[in-house]
Amino acid sequence: DVKVTQSSRYLVKRTGEKVFLECVQDMDHENMFWYRQDPGLGLRLIYFSYDVKMKEKGDIPEGYSVSREKKERFSLILESASTNQTSMYLCATQVPETQYFGPGTRLLVL
């Protein structure tokens, strides 16, 4: 079974803080994704990575950056958290066409 873990289930941060969300997969998959999910808007792609140190912007990359130093780990960074980044963040890995999601991190920015 594919296992995708995320560092926190719930997180509360203050406006302006730098926030790190980590995602780890155990299946040696090349493609990894970060989404945010908001009511009525569905899953929106923030960034994805198709190999170590390789990354591409998704549909809503503004205010976010990512890091992939090792194949199994894909980190999402909020450089300076803002209240409009309060959301559910989901990490996924993919092979070949199916995506496997982590449990999600519910982030609240105050």
Next chain:
Amino acid sequence: SQKIEQNSEALNIQEGKTATLTCNYTNYSPAYLQWYRQDPGRGPVFLLLIRENEKEKRKERLKVTFDTTLKQSLFHITASQPADSATYLCALDRGGYNKLIFGAGTRLAVHP
């Protein structure tokens, strides 16, 4: 721009009936379409994939159809059970590293 639409209103049905969920898309020609199930506070879980050259696919009580002319997919759950209550998301391939675009999902509630 690419657009994918699912019924935003919740679907309420009685146990034992067939639930039918709809996914429509525009400005798009996907190579495949997928359906996922999402329970509250959890990540989506893959259910079925159907390719553009397939009309129908089945898995146990689940059936998916894909009409590329109508640009529509229907997702059926037969003999529905309360345990089927969840939000169901459709997702289309948009090419390039197998990226997906997701619909907002339809919430299904199956009542005993």
